[in-house]
Amino acid sequence: MFRYVIRRTGAAILTLVAASIVIFGFIHMIPGDPVYVMLGDGATPEQVAALRTRLGLDEPLVLQYLIWAGNALQGDLGQSVFFETPVTQVIADGAETSILLATMTMVWIVGFGIPVGVLAAIRQGRWIDQGLSGLAMLLASVPTFWVGLYLILIFAAGLGWFPSSGFPSIFDEGGLSNLRYLILPSIALAAPNAALILRLTRASMLDVAREDYVRTARAKGIKPYRVVTRHILRNALLAVVSAFGFTFAALISEAVVTETVFALPGVGRTVVQSILRRDYPVIQGVILVIVCLYLVINLLVDLSYRMLDPRVELE
C-alpha cells in the first residue's frame, strides 16, 4: 500500500512536469502581446520595451519556463499583470466561491445521481424508470449555460426564491445563509453530471443484477432490500467511483461557464477574464493548480477503489 502511494505520487509528479511544460508552451503560442494589451494602442516602443524587461519576457522561452517552474515550486506563481498582485492571491480570492460551489455540486451529484439511479434500476422498465431515464437524457444533453439561464428565469427572476447572481463570502454578513447564492449555480453545474452518474449507476446496477453471485444471494433467502444494498449496489458502485475522476474534469470546464452565467467571483471566471486580458501568469497558475487537484483526486479515486474492490492489487 505504502509503496503504491509512493509510486503513484512519483508518476503524478512526472505528469505534473509534463503538464506544466504544455501549459507554459501553449499559453505563449496564443497570439496577442500582453504588453500591448496592458499599455493600450498609444504606447511608445520605449514603454513597451521597459515593461517587457520588467516581466522577463525578453529572456529565452526555456529560461522563462525554468524561472517560472522554480518559483512555482516555492509557492510563487508570479505576479498578475492586470491586478499587479501575486497570482496565489488572485487564486485565493476566487477559491472560497469555487470550493463551495464544487462541494455543493458534488453533494447534488452523489445525493441525487446515485439514489435515483438505484431507484430507476430496481423499477426497470416501469414508468418511473422511463421517466427518470428520459429526464437524465434531457439533463445530460442540454448545455450548462442554458440550464443556468432557465434556473435564473424561473427561480430567481420569476419566483424570487433565490438570488440570481453574485456571492458574498460566508464570512461576511449573512454567514452560512449566503450559501443560497450558490444553490442555483450548483444545480446548473450538477445537472449534466448527476444525469451521467444516474445513468451509469442504473446501467451498472442492471449489469450486476444479472451476476451469478446475486442469484446465490437470493438463494440464501435474504430480503430483496439486502440483496440490493449489500450485493448489487456495492459492486455497481465500483464502476461509478471510477467515473468520479472524469466527472471532476468535466466540472472544472463547466464551472467556468456557470461562474460566468451567475457572475460568481470564482476561479473559473477569473480564468476567462485573464484569458481576455492576456494575463499569462494568472492563466498558467490557475491551470497548474487545477492539474494538481486533478492528479490528487484521481489518486484518491484509485485508492478508494482498492478499498472497495479486494481484487485490485496495488503492488
Added chain:
Amino acid sequence: MTAPVLSVSDLVVSAGPKFDIVRGVSFDIAPGEILGLVGESGCGKSMTSLAAMGLLPSGIRVSGGSIQLNGTDIIRLAPHQRVQRGCGRMAMVFQEPMTSLNPVLRIGEQIQEAVRVHDRAASPPARARELLDMVRIPDATHQLRAYPHELSGGMRQRVMIAIALACRPAVLIADEPTTALDVTVQRQVLGLIRELCDSLDMGVLFITHDLGVVAQLADRVAVMYAGGLVETGDVVPLFAAPRHPYTAGLMACLPDPNSDDPMLATIPGSAPRPNEIKQGCPFAPRCSRVDDICRRGAVPITFNDSGQAARCHFPLTCEAPE
C-alpha cells in the same frame, strides 16, 4: 419407501404464451436420496431446478403443477418468502463456482449471512467455522477471512456447499456443480456431496449432462428430453437396461474403451426447440423405433417389473439395447 421430502408434480415452466420450456415434469426425492436429473443442454433441467428454488429469471414463470417441500406447497415463492413462512429449507449449489460468490465480500461474511437468515440460534462466526470444517476446508479460521479470488475453483465450490448447508436444507439442489472443475477435484466434490447427503439425511437433486457422474453418485435417475421426463428408475437397473430409446441412445454415445470402432456413436438430428414441439412424442423425429402412433396424441407412461418408468409406446425390453 419413506415419504418424499421434495415432491414435484406436473411442473410447467413457460417463457411466454405457447412457449413451455418445462412440460409436465414430476419426480419425488426421499431423505438421504440422490436423484440424478440427466439431459442435454437446453432440455429444461436447469429451469426445473430454478423453478423448484423459486429463482426463475424474470420473464420465465411457473404456469402449472405443484412443488411440495415436506408437504407444504412452495411453488412461486421466492427464497425469502419461503424463509418468512418457515419453509425455506432448500438450498442450491450452482454450476460456476468462479462467479457464484460475491467478489467484494469475505468468505466468512457470505457464509454468516446465510446463517443469520436460517439459524437464529447459532453464533454466525462459530457456525461458519463449523460449516467450513464440514466441507473439508482446512484452516477454517484463516480461510473465513479470504476473498473468493484467493481460492481455487474446488475450494469455492466447497464454500458454495457450506453456504447451502447453512440453512440446514432438507433438499439440496446441485446444478452441474462439478462441470467447471478438474477431474480430480470433481471426484472430491462428488464424494463430499454423497457423504453430506448420507450424514445429514438430505434429499439431493443432482443435475448433470454427464452419465458417468450419475452412475457413480445417484440412487435414482430421471432422464429429461425437450422439457419433459422420458424415463425414471433406480440407477443400476436403468443403466443396465434403459427402456426409452433416447436413454439407450445417450448411453450408446458413451465412448467404449473395448470397441475397435474409432467413431463415437451419435443420435441423428437435434432436440426440438420448445416452440417446435407439436403433439406426440418429441423424440419421434430422431427415434429408430418410431411408428405412426408416436406422432399422435399423448404418450403413456409404462412401468416394468422393477418400477422403471418410460414415456414410450415401444419401450426396449431387457435384451434389446444394441
